[in-house]
Amino acid sequence: MEGILSGIFSATYLAAILRISTPLLLPSLAALISVKAGVINIGLEGIMLIAAFTGATVGGLLQNAFVGALAGLAAAVLTALVLAVFHLNLRGDLILGGIAINILGSAVTVALGYQLGGARAGGLSLPPISLPDLNLPFLRELPLIGETLHTAIGRQNLLTWIGLLSVFGVAFLLYRLPFGAHLRAVGENEQAAASVGIGVRRTRYAALLLSGLLAGLGGVYMSMGYLNSFSRDMTAGRGYIALVIPALGGYTPLGTLAAALLFSAFAALETRLGSFDVPSQLPQMIPYLATLIALTLYAWRRRAAA
């Protein structure tokens, strides 16, 4: 038992949590911004897939990870723009539009991979390419915790750090900039915001595009950091889970970070328990159950407060 516990709770476990949390944290922040502006972006999953595919494909073809990542982000923002035009200009239902974006993201990436990879290969085989890890050897020099700290955070991917920084970026944006105040106002009361001269549609456009950018970062990380190639539906529902994590975190950036880390801790537990004699479905179920319970508690708390 002690072996299990020390095997689980170690510096490598912390490193795994951070690694797993990145593709959840970034789309969760995307969801947070969109919810704050009153235009919940259901299409995160599809946007992530498109970014992951574009990033890995362009990066692989040019053998340049940064150009690939930029292409992935551009594709993500463009996809978010489709959703924004659909909802804000053409008055289409936001939820159905998001569902359509998810179907589109999954289908377009598979179809393009099939077509580019030669008819029956069923995919593209490009030389793998990923964004670099940030090596921080100086952490080793620290007394006592140096070695542990280095194992935990010394070799995380660039995007993991960008993800963590984005939390503070989003917090700054939402609570320190006039634009953030406008965004929250539009989300809370559209008419009131409009009456004081805030451009509702423009603000929502910005919120949706920004959420596309953040989800795109998460998608690029999936195919160029977490793994180093694209495979069909590789986001595996993270875009949907990301819709719940802000709720779990009480709709604040820091709460979202905490919720994403908690969720990832369970997910990392799953891979670690894999070597022990536990039916694989049980730990796999934990994140979904945790989300469901959190959703219930959140709703209950809100109802009790009302």
Next chain:
Amino acid sequence: MRYKWLIGALGVALALMAALPLSVHVLARGIRGVESFAQAAESASFGVVWAINALVLLAFGLFIAQTGRETWRVLGTVALALLIGGLILLILSPQRAADAYVALLSGPLSRLNRWATWIDDAISLTLVALAIALVFKAKLFSLGAEGQIFLGALASGLVALFVEGLPTALHLSLAVGAGALVGLLWGLIPALLRAYLGANELVATLMLNPIAALIYGFVLERIRLPQSGIIASAFFPETALLPRLIPATRVTSAVLWALIAALAVWWLMTRTPFGYALRAMGANADFARYGGIRLERVIVGAMALSGLLSGLAGSYLALGIYQRLPLAVSSGLTFEAIVAALLARNNPLAVPAMALLYSYLRVGAPIMQNDAAVSLEIVRIIQALIILLFTAEGLLSLWERRRAVAAWKAS
């Protein structure tokens, strides 16, 4: 309408007549003069194929009768989406685009087994689309059908495998009942959370789907056949199977389920107090509450019944199609059902036709991939385009504004 019955009888007669050449085409692989009629008539399943084709045509007739002028908009949207899909195809693989579209659009009617796959697929799609229409009508975005299908199939399968010594009718009814009941119970969870706590049903159902799939996988791993290479249960005993109507295909008596379900949901929605409350809630929830409608009950009722229908779809897939529990019962049936329900404007009588229309594309897709080596995902792109084009209200008014301006200039 005074001549309601006359029109109905005329419609049935017309459908029967039009279904005849269609059936001959399917059974004899094309109509080539009198010989093919003779060849088709010799087939033992001629009567059944004819009857089902008549039902198919009646479904489309019903759709047109229900939808009226909107029919043009539906057809226009689908045609436009197909056109854009075709353009994408033309860019992706210029040489094969034409072949691919021919395969996609004529494939499902080219052979009896392909036609049968179309009918099979339309049955499950109709059941799930009815489940979706029921909740969407009340503006409840519940996407829990996927999980309910898995657990419905599981419950039916367990009854089929482990309840022994019952006569056929009883065993089958018990298995179907178990599937429907479990679907209903699984649908109750997000329903109660939404009704009494206000928890978002979209998120709750999206979380419950993987949980259901994991429960399914957990049980299946314990009852799978140990020696076989694929993960699946043993085949069900004869007594628990839905009777197959046409030899060498999987067309079962569940055709009638789809028919009855559509009529039942229509009756419920338009002819009962519950249906009135459901529609009122969908139209304006605050107004409905003000008018004394207890929204909690509507939410629970709609989502539970929707679960029942999805559970029934799972039952059908297990007992009628796979005849055992496979590794995955459904892959994304819910999203396809959303398209069908959307095109039918959540009208239960229009749902079967739209399910048939969409299934036609679904069944044509692998034929296209096979014959023309073009990715079947094109059809899912078309699906997404249909949702976007059909729900973009602004697109319509843009078009209408143009027309109004043109009319004004002309006058």
